[in-house]
Amino acid sequence: MLLAVLRRAFDMVFVMFGISVIAFLIFFATPGSDPSARIAGRNATPEMLAQVRIAFGFDRPLYVQYGRLMQRLFIAQDLTSFVNRGQKVVPAVLQATPVTLCLVFGAAVIWLTAGISLGIVATVFRGTIIDKSLMLLALAGVSMPVFWVGSVMNLITQSRFHDTWLFSWVPGLGYTSFFESPSLWFKTLVIPWFTLSVLFIGLYARVLRASLSESYQEDYVRTARAKGLSESRIMVRHALRTSLITLLSMFGLDFGALVGGGAILTEVVFNLPGIGRLTYQALQNLDLPFIMATVMYSTFFVVLANALVDVAYAWLDPRVCDAR
């Protein structure tokens, strides 16, 4: 057990190292992406450029630059922005994390509940009009781009219908911490939650529907019927229990990616100061320290989610432990 954990941890460090090197090379060493030019500004004289280059250490060999960057990011934690001088990277990331966590966690509750319910209902009514219309609806959900849904939501709740009783409760864009005002926190997040869930509700409902109807073709469901079990028991204890394995691994990966900054569009549209928006701003300004930090951060969550999914998988699917 301890060995497995250690191996996991080692894998994680290794992957993060690899990603950091790649990201570093892309942003610092690609020809034409000279960071000092950006820092010095558009009308910089060659002297100023040279000065910046020395001040920021861009004249040093790449591996030294990489080492210093990593040292300042992880050990000293005093890495500062290239764009907003003096803004420290690590506290900014730590500040953005709870926002993203709140957003993704709330959305996950919604999409799991709705996605699983829809998948089950569609399977129970498989072949009927109910099944078909639900699956069509789910497909629509999958096909709608998040930023479009978000913008429409904003249009409806912030301007068009904001003055009606329906949406007058919706606060302006932005984020309020839970500890400041729980009710305001909830109100600012409800609409982003639903916006972010739409895609996943559709996706999970369709995947579950497919997986469940596959289960229903299996011999063991016939056995369960032959045993005289009720339909609901067959669904929950036999078909769904088996399909959950697929769904869970999907969920882990999606959740990890979203916490790692994958909710970027939702955060930007609703002006939520989370990791996604931080990444977005960093990319817009080509603010390299921030880019490196957010890349590392999201890698961490994606790899962590992967590890957790593997553990959960072995726990849900008894066939897995033996295969390894």
Add this chain to the structure above:
Amino acid sequence: MSDNILEIRDLTVGFRTEQGPVEILKGVSFDVKAGEIVSVVGESGSGKSMTSLAVMRLITDPNAMISGTIRYKGRNLPGLSAREMRKLRGRQIAMIFQDPMTALTPVHTIGWQIAEQMRVHLGLGAKVARKRSVELLGKMGIPDPERAYDRYPHHLSGGMRQRAMIAMAISCDPAILIADEPTTALDVTVQAQILDLLQDLRREYGSSIILITHDMGVVSTIADRVLVMYSGRIIEHGAKSDLLDKPQHPYTLGLMRSIPPMTGERPRRLPSIPGSPPLPGKRPEGCSFRPRCEFSFSKCSAVPPLYRCNEQFAACFLAEHGSHQWQRNLAEERTAK
């Protein structure tokens, strides 16, 4: 009459398909007495599984058309509500399937699956159900049943899984056990053990067993009575000894000739009678065995009814007047061996 525990009359199963309706079973009628082992034989596609699924009302295809009566202890199964039927399944009539590899839910332990059935039907508590499951596993000859209870299906060999399936099927002491080719997926030595187990069950619990098989060797080992199916009909039935000694229907004769030698490897499928059975949609007019029958004659363009000869019934015009030349030949072949 009254010792019939199951009476099937005119069971007909068809499916609506794109090429129009096809009839899979045509007027299947037979009885099962308490405590007897009835064997259903026939080539692939003859409708053996369909018959058993129809009895259990497990044909879930929405395009199925099912008619006929199936009386279990006097109650007509097709007329029961889904709920009443559920109470019967697994409790009064239990079923085991051909492939023990896929017939158990992979994410639950075998013990849990056996206990589940007893908890649902007998309302047992978790502890009692567990204890009884362990006992059953032990009775089925599974070594170390206490540990086997907590094993998942993929931990067990095919033979062990089939034993677990049987343990599950008999857990609520059903009056009828339908076994659809329970040994086909297993190797020969395991086959023999499973057959022994089924015979023990009959002796110990007095349950009737409907044993579906391809294998005339299996039939000659354990059956009391034999039903021979061909293209969706029962074409011959009778007591095992009668049927094996003097088959009335040429198809049964063909099957008999294919009984493998008592020693050595048993082939998986029967050595074939020349030709192959017609597809359900393309059955010939008259006797459906006609294209493959070496004795066919003018009369055979009509559908032969079941002719009775003592306690033996055969759907062949040759059986109209009793024994035939080929029966004598068969007897000679036997004595020569």
